[in-house]
Amino acid sequence: MTHHVEDTRVIAEDAPQYNATLVKRVDHTADLASIWVKLDGDPVPFEPGQYMTIGVFADEKLWQRPYSVASAPSVAGTEGYEFYVRLVPVIRFTTLLWRLQPGARMRMIGPKGKFMLEPEDSRTHLYVSTGTGLAPFVSMIRETQAQGSPRKTVVLHGVSHASDLGYRDELEAWERDGSYPVRYVPTISRPFDPRNEGWTGRTGRVEAVVAEVCRDLSLRADRTVVYICGNPEMILNVERALMDRGFPEFHVKKELYWPKGKSPTA
Ligand SMILES: Cc1cc2nc3c(=O)[nH]c(=O)nc-3n(C[C@H](O)[C@H](O)[C@H](O)COP(=O)(O)OP(=O)(O)OC[C@H]3O[C@@H](n4cnc5c(N)ncnc54)[C@H](O)[C@@H]3O)c2cc1C
Incomplete structure (x- = not known):
């Protein structure tokens, strides 16, 4: 066979x-x-x-x-x-x-794969993802926590519906009880969808909110390393928004889940 x-x-x-x-x-x-x-x-x-x-x-x-x-x-x-x-x-x-x-x-x-943490990196880690692009960041947080060497982290996660915020409980618990130095920033891209009724958090696509998140959390380009994972169009748009804020290209690492321009049915 x-x-x-x-x-x-x-x-x-x-x-x-x-x-x-x-x-x-x-x-x-x-x-x-x-x-x-x-x-x-x-x-x-x-x-x-x-x-x-x-x-x-x-x-x-x-x-x-x-x-x-x-x-x-x-x-x-x-x-x-x-x-x-x-x-x-x-x-x-x-x-x-x-x-x-x-x-x-x-x-x-x-x-x-080469989408990995740098050893001994004391910069703030900004993890940007949509949907299942969150997965490698969960591994990074869990492992650095297990090793007793957590990194100052911001998790910006975008989804269409609040019910799609995977690992939300775990991320909120880390943030709430301080067991990991993480700021969890979920954002919903379809605020007017009835399925998102009651959502009071941030709204908009990650590429639209990443600049204001950097501003709100005082993330400085020279002291932040950025990892972006998931949808290729989102990755390019987030990268562009960060370049506009002065982030050097070599401070940004990317993992594309599929080739740019490929919709599910293409
Ligand atoms: C390095 C790497 C890591 C990946 N890790 C994950 C992961 O952790 N979880 C995961 O679900 N997928 C992940 N993927 C995507 C995964 O490999 C598959 O492409 C996906 O599960 C769809 O498989 P499929 O055979 O059903 O469709 P495919 O023929 O593989 O893809 C068809 C189309 O579906 C869309 N698509 C693919 N993946 C996704 C997705 N995750 N979310 C929304 N739309 C998608 C794209 O438009 C793609 O062109 C990863 C891809 C790469 C390259």
Whole structure:
């Protein structure tokens, strides 16, 4: 039986492959879920911010897609690798993934990626994301907390609906009880949608609010490192807004979840 590799855009051919099992899934909404995957053998180390490629066999094909790891490396052997995934309504990988229940067998490839923290970086870390682009930042916060070396952090997270604010409880708890030096700034892009009724927080797309967030929190270009993850158009727009505020390009790191200009149906 031949297996075709369905998508090779960012598949890490040279990275090691591991057999694994889906051990847990939590559905947050109809199209947002967290899944936990455990390797059969010892866990492979990774850096917070890196991604693993998940492979699933179906219809005699190996379907593979890269996903940022949301969990800390230190729990990979006990809890597994946690991923935060959006269901994209096209018949490809995520529609297949949505049918899987704990016990399903998978292939994991990786880790890969250069979207990582700088060692010993004392600058304020501004993490900007939309939707599931939050995932690598959750890993970065959890791991630096576990290591006892937290970084001064601002999390700017944009979604369409308040119900899509993944990891909100965890982020609010870190901020509220001071267990991590984080300012959590969620923003809702559709304030007039009835689903957002009662929302009293910030509104507008992240690219529209990032400059005022920098101003409100006194984030200085020379003392801030910026990480942006998720939708490629958003990333370019946020980068432009920051350049306008004097942020040098080398203070901005980016992780694009898909190629610019590609809508789900393109
Ligand atoms: C380095 C890297 C890390 C990634 N990490 C994650 C992650 O942590 N969580 C996650 O959900 N996805 C992540 N992705 C995207 C993921 O690899 C898939 O593309 C996505 O899950 C959709 O898969 P698909 O086969 O259903 O559709 P695909 O054929 O892969 O994509 C179809 C279209 O769907 C849209 N799309 C893709 N991903 C998303 C998304 N996350 N949110 C909204 N629209 C999207 C784009 O317009 C894309 O062109 C990552 C991608 C890269 C390159």
